[in-house]
Amino acid sequence: PVVLAQCGIGKVNAAFAATVLLDRLGCRDVVFCGVAGSLNPELRVGDVLIARRLVQHDYGALADRAFWPAEPGRIPVAEAAARHEGYALPQGLVQRLEALAQTARLPPIRVQGVEREPRIRFGVVLTGDTFLNCAYTRSELQALHEGDAIEMEGAAVAQVAAKFGAPCVVIRTISDEASGGSHLAFAEFAALAAANSAALTPAVVKILVEAA
Numbered sequence: 001p002v003v004l005a006q007c008g009i010g011k012v013n014a015a016f017a018a019t020v021l022l023d024r025l026g027c028r029d030v031v032f033c034g035v036a037g038s039l040n041p042e043l044r045v046g047d048v049l050i051a052r053r054l055v056q057h058d059y060g061a062l063a064d065r066a067f068w069p070a071e072p073g074r075i076p077v078a079e080a081a082a083r084h085e086g087y088a089l090p091q092g093l094v095q096r097l098e099a100l101a102q103t104a105r106l107p108p109i110r111v112q113g114v115e116r117e118p119r120i121r122f123g124v125v126l127t128g129d130t131f132l133n134c135a136y137t138r139s140e141l142q143a144l145h146e147g148d149a150i151e152m153e154g155a156a157v158a159q160v161a162a163k164f165g166a167p168c169v170v171i172r173t174i175s176d177e178a179s180g181g182s183h184l185a186f187a188e189f190a191a192l193a194a195a196n197s198a199a200l201t202p203a204v205v206k207i208l209v210e211a212a
Contacts (some may be wrong), residue, residue: 003103003187004005007157008081010051010152011127011153013153014154015159015160017138018053018157018160020181021107022164022166023164023174025067028167030169031169031201031205032169032171033170033198033200033201034151034172034194034197035070035151035173035190035197036049036125036149036151038148038149038176039138039150040147043121043148044061046106046111046118046172046174047118047121047173048106048118048121048171049120049148049174050121050122051089051154051158052094052122053086053088053124053157054124054125054170055127055147056084056086056156057070057100057144057145058128058129061076062078067143070082077204086158087161087168089098091187092140093167093208096210097169101122104120106120106199107199110193120200121148123148124147124153125148125150126145126147127151127154127155127170128178133179149174154170158170167211169208171201171204173194174193
């Protein structure tokens with residue numbers, strides 16, 4: 001059996017939904033799909049990113065105009081030793097998902113009059129309670145975390161899943177460039193991007209079932 005849930009926007013909604021699924025409904029694994037803004041210039045609208053690592057970019061300490069990332073739930077301190085590298089994709093799933101990424105084909109998409117086949121890649125996904133619509137902050141976050149995409153829920157789901165010891169796979173499709181025109185691009189491409197994430201999800205569920 002598979003339970004489907006629409007969690008809503010933001011880390012609190014995402015963590016709440018993940019907790020209900022794992023605690024109340026007894027789910028064994030979590031697959032989270034949706035859309036994201038790109039931080040990596042090689043990722044274009046429609047491309048799918050499977051999170052190899054998830055980081056809550058807005059949890060940490062601010063000191064002397066510098067931000068020090070920390071592990072969510074621990075007291076943030078301005079020390080390099082306290083840095084949290086995020087929640088990693090379970091190693092046992094990496095090879096299976098990489099094989100899927102090499103063989104899966106998604107429907108062609110048309111963006112600004114150009115049709116192309118979306119790519120499926122792995123990368124670092126950043127999560128925070130802010131819709132990023134700023135090219136300057138985009139560059140800062142990409143440099144600080146070596147991030148490939150940014151969204152508002154994934155790492156919160158991963159944090160809850162880690163507490164339960166449950167495998168968690170986050171699938172994001174690029175809907176915008178997380179820069180000055182993101183509010184316009186998101187409105188235009190969010191549905192297309194969400195459809196690509198949804199299209200890949202059944203294959204990921206199958207991998208989790210086979211790995212159990």
